[in-house]
Amino acid sequence: MLVAFSVAPSGTGSADGSVHDAVAAAVRVVRDSGLPHRTTSMFTEIEGEWDEVFDVVKRATEAVQAFGSRVSLVLKADIRPGYTGEIDAKLERLEDAITESDGTSAPA
Numbered sequence: 697m698l699v700a701f702s703v704a705p706s707g708t709g710s711a712d713g714s715v716h717d718a719v720a721a722a723v724r725v726v727r728d729s730g731l732p733h734r735t736t737s738m739f740t741e742i743e744g745e746w747d748e749v750f751d752v753v754k755r756a757t758e759a760v761q762a763f764g765s766r767v768s769l770v771l772k773a774d775i776r777p778g779y780t781g782e783i784d785a786k787l788e789r790l791e792d793a794i795t796e797s798d799g800t801s802a803p804a
Contacts, residue, residue, distance in 0.1 A: 698774040698782055699749050700739045703757050705764025718763035722756035732783045739770075743783040746775075 703722050704715045723740060726733050729752045731744040740756075742749055753771065760767050776782065 697746055697749055697776070698741060698743050698786075699753060699771060700741045700773075701753055701756075701769065701771040702739050703753075703760050703767060703769045705760050705767055707765030715763070718760045721759040721763070725756040725759050726752055732781075734783060741783055743780070 703719075705718045723735050726735070726740055726742055729742070729744075729748075731742050731748065731752060733740060733742045735741075742752055744752075753769075757767055757769055774782070779785075
């Protein structure tokens with residue numbers, strides 16, 4: 697399964713509203729998990745089996761709790777039994793489809 701999630705504290709008392717230290721704590725949990733993952737400016741994607749992925753999401757959420765009085769968690773899951781490596785394969789299929797539709801060749 698693939699899970700895209702975003703976790704952030706609120707009630708931090710930070711004047712500028714920045715949550716980068718809290719997000720860093722969550723991303724550290726994801727990276728330490730050893731599961732395939734990707735972090736962008738808005739979400740972190742992680743791939744694995746149901747129990748292991750949700751364990752990491754739970755621990756990342758707990759890591760953020762230390763930074764505020766509340767935590768917001770947004771989560772989207774793609775559950776496709778029998779498939780692995782989809783964190784990269786989905787993007788490869790997308791790029792192939794774009795290349796095919798515009799007649800250009802894919803980058804090497």
